[in-house]
Amino acid sequence: MRRALAALLLLALPAAAPVGAEERRSGFADMTPATQAMQRDDAANPGMLWALEGEALWLAPVGRAAKACAACHGDAAASMRGVAARYPAMDDATGQAVDLAGRIALCQVRHQQADPAPRESQPALALAAYVGLQSRGLPITPAEDSRMATLRAAGEALYRERRGQLDLSCAQCHDDNAGRRLAGSVIPQGHPTGYPIYRLEWQAVGSLQRRLRGCMTGVRSEPYAYGAPEYIAIEAFLMGRAAGMAVETPAVRP
Amino acid sequence: MIRAVLLALILAAPARAEEALPRPAGIAPGDPARGRVIVADRQRGLCLLCHAGPFPEERFQGNLAPNLAGAGSRWTEGQLRLRLVDGRRLNPATIMPSYGRTEGLHHVGRVWQGRTILGPQEIEDVVAYLTTLKE
Numbered sequence: 327m328r329r330a331l332a333a334l335l336l337l338a339l340p341a342a343a344p345v346g347a348e349e350r351r352s353g354f355a356d357m358t359p360a361t362q363a364m365q366r367d368d369a370a371n372p373g374m375l376w377a378l379e380g381e382a383l384w385l386a387p388v389g390r391a392a393k394a395c396a397a398c399h400g401d402a403a404a405s406m407r408g409v410a411a412r413y414p415a416m417d418d419a420t421g422q423a424v425d426l427a428g429r430i431a432l433c434q435v436r437h438q439q440a441d442p443a444p445r446e447s448q449p450a451l452a453l454a455a456y457v458g459l460q461s462r463g464l465p466i467t468p469a470e471d472s473r474m475a476t477l478r479a480a481g482e483a484l485y486r487e488r489r490g491q492l493d494l495s496c497a498q499c500h501d502d503n504a505g506r507r508l509a510g511s512v513i514p515q516g517h518p519t520g521y522p523i524y525r526l527e528w529q530a531v532g533s534l535q536r537r538l539r540g541c542m543t544g545v546r547s548e549p550y551a552y553g554a555p556e557y558i559a560i561e562a563f564l565m566g567r568a569a570g571m572a573v574e575t576p577a578v579r580p
Numbered sequence: 581m582i583r584a585v586l587l588a589l590i591l592a593a594p595a596r597a598e599e600a601l602p603r604p605a606g607i608a609p610g611d612p613a614r615g616r617v618i619v620a621d622r623q624r625g626l627c628l629l630c631h632a633g634p635f636p637e638e639r640f641q642g643n644l645a646p647n648l649a650g651a652g653s654r655w656t657e658g659q660l661r662l663r664l665v666d667g668r669r670l671n672p673a674t675i676m677p678s679y680g681r682t683e684g685l686h687h688v689g690r691v692w693q694g695r696t697i698l699g700p701q702e703i704e705d706v707v708a709y710l711t712t713l714k715e
Contacts, residue, residue, distance in 0.1 A: 487686065488685075488686065489685075489686050489687040489688075490685070490686075490687060490688055490689060490692070491677070491685060491688050491689065491692040491695070491697060492626075492677040492697070493668075493677055493678065493684075493685055494675060494677070498675050499675075502675075503644050503675070506642070506643050506644050507640075507642050507643045507644070508629055508630065508642050508644060509622070509628065509629045509640045509641065509642050510639065510640030511640075513644075542687075543689065546688065546689045546692045547686075547687040547688060547689055548687050548688065548689045548690060549689075
């Protein structure tokens with residue numbers, strides 16, 4: 327009887343369990359040794375060029391306020407440590423969630439009285455890479471905020487929603503088929519541990535939103551515009567899913 | 581007991597796996613040679629992104645789905661056609677896209693709206709090719 331009960335309990339377990347903490351795997355683990363070495367070595371990691379440019383921008387006075395980021399925040403190594411690991415986060419002034427790039431842009435408008443660099447522009451990516459670098463090696467730690475929980479749920483719904491002419495959801499590849507090969511490429515679990523990343527395919531640094539747009543176009547769906555709240559929600563969900571994994575910014579990916 | 585056995589049988593039976601689609605009226609029988617080209621074309625058929633198959637000249641074939649080798653032994657022409665046109669009718673959770681369906685899709689990219697992945701004649705060509713894959 328007890329054995330039968332145990333068997334029943336086993337059967338009752340969900341068939342498609344979510345990716346567990348033990349089985350989580352950064353895309354880094356599936357890269358060739360040469361690409362892994364490129365990420366590990368700051369002198370070889372092309373993303374470090376963006377981070378270096380970001381450091382120069384951090385120190386440069388800009389805007390009508392003629393203030394540098396450093397004028398308020400000081401040494402980024404201290405003040406920005408761990409910051410990227412907890413974004414997206416709520417902006418209390420607007421009540422909207424923002425990603426790290428959005429937070430930097432808000433800071434430029436409010437405090438430097440500057441026109442923010444457009445999303446995905448070189449200076450925007452450079453500053454995000456520099457701020458992200460200050461969290462490298464630290465665990466992803468999403469904010470414990472009920473509004474963020476709501477956002478994460480919305481992001482999960484988008485992640486599980488089938489879309490496009492190919493009618494595929496993110497989850498169908500990155501949960502159900504991670505580790506298998508789509509043509510020649512191993513499908514990663516989709517943990518956003520290293521953004522902005524230097525992608526060999528792009529020959530440049532790009533944001534998570536650029537990466538999400540690539541997948542959306544791949545299933546022949548209409549991507550959202552850069553900065554759309556849908557991307558922030560998906561990022562919030564993915565960062566929650568990756569909680570505890572180490573930040574790799576600026577990561578290198580094929 | 582009999583009811584339990586019957587229920588188990590019903591649950592175990594593949595859902596309408598034997599169902600088939602006839603060739604649509606006005607569409608000519610497919611050409612296997614054209615079908616093979618479509619299957620191997622990663623922008624048109626997309627098949628090798630997920631399936632491997634008897635294509636020694638093609639590198640980087642996927643392993644998300646069954647090997648196409650032997651598809652013509654496993655399924656009849658009409659069953660293959662149904663799986664291509666709308667496999668979701670057999671298995672709503674399948675990752676196999678429906679090559680001949682435009683309804684029930686969401687957020688379709690502007691350039692793809694109202695268009696099926698393959699046209700009916702292309703689907704016939706692919707079906708004709710797959711039926712030649714006997715093991």
